[in-house]
Amino acid sequence: xxxxxxxxxxxKHFVSAFPESNVTxxxxxxxxxxxxxxxxxxxxxxxxxxxxxxxxxxxxxxxxFIIARIIHDWKEDKCVQLLTKIYQSCxxxxxxxxxxxxxxxxxxxxxxxxxxxxxxxxxxxxxxxTPSEYKKLLTASGxxxxxxxxxxxxxxxxxxxx
Ligand SMILES: C[S@@+](CC[C@H](N)C(=O)[O-])C[C@H]1O[C@@H](n2cnc3c(N)ncnc32)[C@H](O)[C@@H]1O
Numbered sequence: 809x810x811x812x813x814x815x816x817x818x819x820k821h822f823v824s825a826f827p828e829s830n831v832t833x834x835x836x837x838x839x840x841x842x843x844x845x846x847x848x849x850x851x852x853x854x855x856x857x858x859x860x861x862x863x864x865x866x867x868x869x870x871x872x873f874i875i876a877r878i879i880h881d882w883k884e885d886k887c888v889q890l891l892t893k894i895y896q897s898c899x900x901x902x903x904x905x906x907x908x909x910x911x912x913x914x915x916x917x918x919x920x921x922x923x924x925x926x927x928x929x930x931x932x933x934x935x936x937x938t939p940s941e942y943k944k945l946l947t948a949s950g951x952x953x954x955x956x957x958x959x960x961x962x963x964x965x966x967x968x969x970x
Contacts, residue, residue, distance in 0.1 A: 815843060815846075815847045816833055816843050816847045816855065817847070818874065818876060818907075819831045819833050819855050820852065820855070822874070823852065823854040823855060827854070829854065830854050830855075830856070831854060831855050831856070832855075832856050832857070832858050832868060832870070833855065833856070833857050833858065834857075834858045834859075834860055834862060834867070835857075835859070835860075836859070836860075836861065837859040840857045840858075840859045843857070844857060862890055862893070863886070863889065863890065863893075866897075867893050867894060867896075867897040868897060869897050869898075869899060870897065870898065870899065870902065871898075871899050871901075871902040871903075872902055872903060872904075872905060873894050873897075873898060873902075873903075873904045873905070874904075874905045874907065875894070875904060875905070875906050875907070876906075876907035876908075876963075877907060877908065877963075878890075879891070879906055879908060879934070879937075879942070879945065880908050880909075880924070880928050880932075880934045880935065880936055880937070881928070881932045881933065881934045882932070882933050882934045883933045883934065884945065886933070887934075887945045888945060888948045888949050891904065891945060891946060891948075891949030891950075891951070892948075892949040892950060894949070895949050895950040895951060895970060896950075898970045899970070900970055901969075901970065902969070902970055903951070903967055903968055903969040903970060904946070904951060904967070904968050905965060905966070905967050906942060906946075906965070906966040906967075906968075907963050907964075907965055908936065908937070908942070908963065908964060908966065909921040909924045909925075909936050909962055909963055909964065910936070910937070910938065910939055910942075910956070910958060910964040910966075911925060911936050911937060911938045912938065913938050913939065913940060915938065918962075920962050921936050921962075922936075924936050939956040939958075939966065942954075942956070942966045943956070943966075946966070946968040949968075950970070951968030951969060951970060952968070952969055952970075953968070953969040954966065954967065954968045954969075955967045
């Protein structure tokens with residue numbers, strides 16, 4: 809399994825729920841350095857780090873890619889570029905799990921999602937999106953059998969399979 813970084817909190821939860829798994833955390837070198845120093849210890853042998861740029865460096869093979877709060881940072885063409893790279897590195901039968909705050913199809917929905925979207929519009933190239941918009945990005949990148957889970961909490965889940 810391969811996931812995006814920051815604190816590594818999700819990686820810790822993942823290996824405690826699925827102890828037979830190995831998780832590689834990929835992020836930019838500075839972020840990995842900080843996460844290693846402050847959050848992940850050597851007592852977690854199932855978790856390893858990879859310093860890299862997901863647009864320009866190779867993405868290692870995995871069964872599952874968890875991409876939490878990443879796609880909302882980018883414009884459509886960059887999302888498809890990244891998701892296509894992930895599709896190519898995904899083993900057959902595996903998939904990608906996006907964790908994002910979903911807007912409803914009419915672009916309303918939870919106030920938190922709308923505030924996050926405003927924040928993304930101001931601070932990044934991206935925005936929060938509706939389930940259909942994520943389905944379109946995943947389909948354009950090769951993924952099929954897309955399932956959306958609205959959790960009723962801040963973050964929702966979108967699963968695409970290879
Ligand atoms: C909003 S944070 C989300 C982090 C984490 N997945 C989470 O949910 O807490 C976005 C992350 O993307 C990383 N990032 C931005 N551009 C990147 C790139 N080109 N290659 C790898 N990581 C990148 C940032 O360093 C940051 O850790």
